[in-house]
Amino acid sequence: MTAMVFTVMSASLLGSVHCAGMCGPFCGVAVGATGGSRGGVRLHAAYHLGRLATYLVMGAAAGAVGSLLNLASTLAGLQPIALAAAGGLMVLFGLVELARVKRVKIPGARLRPPAAITRLLQAGQRYASRQHGVPRALTVGLLTTLLPCGWLYAFVVTAAGTGGPLPAMLVMTAFWLGTLPVLLTLGVSVRRLAGAFGQKLPVVTALALIAVGLVTLSGRSSLSASTLTTAVVADAADSPESVPDASELPACCRQRLEAD
Amino acid sequence: MSVATDKTTTAAAELHACDHCGLPVPADLVDSAASEAASEQFCCAGCRTAYEVIHGCGLEEYYRLREHTAEAGQKATGVGDRYAAFDAQPFIDRHVSQTAGGYSVIDLRLEGVHCAACVWLVERLPTLLRGVADARLSLTTCSVRVVWDAGTTTLSQIAAALDRLGYAPHPARDTSARDARLATERRQLTRMAVAGALAGNNMLIAIALYAGAFEGIAAGHATLFRWVSMALGIASLAWPGATFFRGAVAAVRSGVSSLDQPIALALGVGAAAGTANVLLNRGDVYFDSLSVLVFLLLVGRYLQARQQRWASDAVGMAVSLTPETCRVVRGEQVSIEPVEALAVGDVVEVRSGDTFPGDGTVVRGSSSQDASLLTGESVPAPVGVGDSVYSGAVNIGGVLRVAVTAVGEHTRVGRLQRLVVEGLSTRTPLVQFADRIGRWFVMVVAIAATINAAAWWLTAGVSAAVDTTVALLIVACPCALGLATPLTMGLAIGRASRGGVLIKSADLFERLACVDKSNPGRLLLDKTGTLTRGEFEVVEWLGDADLITVVAAAEAGSNHPIAKALVRYANDSRNSTPADEREWPVDLEEEHGFGLRCTIAGKRFLVGSTDWVRGQVKEYDPALQPELHRQGGLTEVAVACDGRLAALARLRDQPHGDAGGVIEWLRSAGWRPEVLSGDHPETAVRLASDLGIATDQTHGGLSPEGKLAFVNASVSDDPHNKKRPAVVMVGDGVNDAAALAAADIGIAVSGGAEAAMAAADAYLSSPGIEQLVALVKLAKRTLRTARRNFALSLAYNVVAGGLAAAGCVTPLVAAVLMPLSSATVLASAVSGVSAWRPERNLQD
Secondary structure, eight states: OHHHHHHHHHHHHHHHHHHHHHHHHHHHHHHSSSOOHHHHHHHHHHHHHHHHHHHHHHHHHHHHHHHHHHHHHHHTTSOOOHHHHHHHHHHHHHHHHHHHHTTBOOTTTTOOOOHHHHHHHHHHHHHHHHSOHHHHHHHHHHHGGGSOOHHHHHHHHHHHHTOSHHHHHHHHHHHHHHHHHHHHTTTSOHHHHHHTTGGGHHHHHHHHHHHHHHHHHHHHHHHHHHHHHHHHHHHHHHOGGGSOOTTSOOHHHHHHHHHO | OOOOOOBOOSSOOOOOBOTTTOOBOOGGGOOHHHHHTTOOOOSSHHHHHHHHHHHHTTOTHHHHHHHHHHHHTSOOOSGGGGGGGGGSHHHHHHHOEEOTTSOEEEEEEESSOOSHHHHHHHTTHHHHSTTEEEEEEETTTTEEEEEEOTTTOOHHHHHHHHHHTTOOEEETTTSOHHHHHHHHHHHHHHHHHHHHHHHHHHHHHHHHHHHHHHHOOOHHHHHHHHHHHHHHHHHHHHTTTHHHHHHHHHHHHTTOOOTHHHHHHHHHHHHHHHHHHHHHTOSOOOHHHHHHHHHHHHHHHHHHHHHHHHHHHHHOTHHHHSOSEEEEEETTEEEEEEGGGOOTTOEEEEOTTOBOSSEEEEEEOOEEEEOHHHHOOOSOEEEOTTOEEOTTOEEESSOEEEEEEEOGGGSHHHHHHHHHHHHHTSOOHHHHHHHHHHHHHHHHHHHHHHHHHHHHHHHHOHHHHHHHHHHHHHHTOTHHHHHHHHHHHHHHHHHHHHTTEEESOTHHHHHHHTOBTTBOEEEEEEIIIIIEEEEEEEEEEEEOTTHHHHHHHHHTTOOOHHHHHHHHHHHHOTTSOOGGGSOOOEEEEEETTTEEEEEETTEEEEEEEHHHHHTTOSEEOTTTGGGGGOOTTSEEEEEEETTEEEEEEEEEEEEOTTHHHHHHHHHHTTEEEEEEOSSOHHHHHHHHHHTTOOGGGEEOSOOHHHHHHHHHHHHTSOTTOTTOOOEEEEEETTTTHHHHHHSSEEEEEESOHHHHHHHOSEEEOSSSSHHHHHHHHHHHHHHHHHHHHHHHHHHHHHHHHHHHHTTOSOHHHHHHHHHHHHHHHHHHHHHHHHTOOSSOOSOO
């Protein structure tokens, strides 16, 4: 779990240039208008905590889906499948992204998010613009998750892979933490930050996705060790003859006792 | 998911940037139809939605704003509006001036300037903001002089950029350095007090916890204490400790490295580890150490600021050229106040022997003022009601009351001081080198800390990794490194100005010190007033001895050095009439530069240069005939009476006390002295040989233009040869100004500081060249001290860093070591420079 949280945070940090570009204007609306550093801190806190809140809701939901998936697969006589599925999906996302950079035609490029989302967001933003200060920052922060952002949803999938609401929320918190530094220091213009990677940025984010996917998959293998133990215990219950009797000395010691 | 593998065969589509976030659009997502129509391109569906939302809400302004700020390299985050007033025309009219090159100039007083690192940061402004040509920060006055192109950027943007760096700007004219300094100091003290209280409480909790660990403590109590410790620790990081984070963030935003970054990183690492331990209820809490650390760091920083302020005050010539206190007339009372508090319009009382605290007009009393420092005029001028007096001049005589018309930087001496202070900020090669090292230093430290943390984590666990890394980051603070060189230079300049040597540029030290036997320099010396006193002495009187009295009477009213010498000779001579019994001349007319005519007791006299007199007489005293062509390197005056040349006086200009010894010393130090003189070549050669300078190194009969040409020829000897010997010109600040300016180093020895500092790099206030020895010694000493300090601080950082990485230094010890290191450098600089004495001392 630690490794996964760490990887998610690093990947999020790496890709947060994207967040700055995409959410920058909304963040600007939330925290920009009023001056003063004291007020600035409160607005930043409201916006980012608003974001965190909806991320956590998303994470909890995704974790629930993941745990349902695990339950279903176990009922179907399979091993828990969520982690493997999530890891696989992440790697796939990464590969698709890479392929797109390399001009490989992949269906879905022209896919548009439903207009309803856009309308909902617009309504939300208009509502926010009527508010002032902290309420506005909070509203904008809460709305953030509605943006159909592939980057965010990739991590929601990872969160689902953990197979439980709490660990899923932990993953989303790690993602949120990773986005903080860049969004807090919006003083650095996105273009300058992107300059560090140049035109390679899409490749970098794609590779980060693949890395997260691989770590998720490796987490599955370590988890499967524990499922293996459960399996062993279950097997033991079926064949009592293979389980040593605790009241008897092991054979080796018995021999020594007899020799004495 | 099926993957179509047919690659697009269209010509390489140019790279598109997402219209919303500005990032590159993956090639496959480039909307070719839109591309042709130059329409929107998006990197993902999310950006498209965001774009639509923004347009739907009428927030398009954002994109325009983004383009604008991307150009400026910065995104305005709220502070922009605060400085909108800076762009108002009345503000600009009042505070901004224009340079000859069409740039605008303003002096801004900055809050929060505390150490040499601030100078790095603020002077990086031209690279941060397009259109800013130059930014020079003075630690002494906490003021920055910004030069910018009004067509490219605005003053409000500059102010906002400075604010973002953590230095809130105010127009310098409205805020005194004292106010800014006091405000900063008050904040520092408050922070220290809060940090101290939090640290104290946290230590008490730590003692309870440690005691509990040995004596036994209920688990619930231990947990409670740990949480309280965390709360106190976070409070001390969030309030007093926030200054480090703010500094670090400001530097990150500006894309530069700063001294706060390693410290902020260290505090952050410690806090993260501590929080994790408290939440998981395991291991050390760290927050007790962190609170104490914040306290110690703040104390250290405060002490550093005090030290540096003290050091830079020592640089300020205000200390040496103007008084620190003055007597201000407040109603009926006369109170003694610091000169900083003096304002235009105040009336001050200046007693005999006092220095005027500001420029002003006399409103009561009469006296004389000695303004020799400014004007070079050694005779005090009488002043009465309505006359102007100048800051830095000395009142000789009665008590004056003066209405102040200008104070501080706006006085004549203030402008002079400005020259010196600006010279201090010139980036000498040594300072540039230190700067470069400093810039890399933070990065090297960050890398070393990462490696250190990883190594310790793998071998000894988290706790040891946190401890050593925090210690390493704190101990490696390059304050001492950044401080060492500028501090030494500054101290040397301050010390010199107190010893009567004004230095305009710190470059001078490096250029003077590089001359030694293996790398000789050329020393061009003006004769009159430099090598000699400009005071003549009659060595020979030929002809009618009775004429001495007549000549003395004729010359009595003249200020010319030769006239004075003749009068003195007459007064000392036994066969002349006492001064009060002489007959006074009538019809006296002086022909400037040649001589004078007058009538005494009915006889017509001519006194002047031999050639001039000979051109107007027909007869010669036969005894003098053979003498006329034997000048012998002396200055000659002829006296004619009623058309007959009757007497000759030969005078010698006296060399300064020990000019010979000084020349000898300088030669042994690797200098090749040469004499440039406006006098007759023979006169020049005679004096030079007295001083041990060879004839072929003596160039007489040079007009000021001739001297300039000579210096130019010496300087441009061989433009391709970088090892050309340094050319130093020593001369009169007024007459030789052009030659002084043309030389590599111009040193003025007379003519008043005000004029001299315009052309020369240094001004020696005591006559003669004796202070030249002291100056050369100071240069050598300064360079030696600067190098030693640099080595010292580098060694400190390497050794202490190594010890910290080895785990021998705890974070608390590191926090004590850090101010200690800059104190060491300061002590080393002070001891190195202050051993210098302005008096010449040829022996050591």
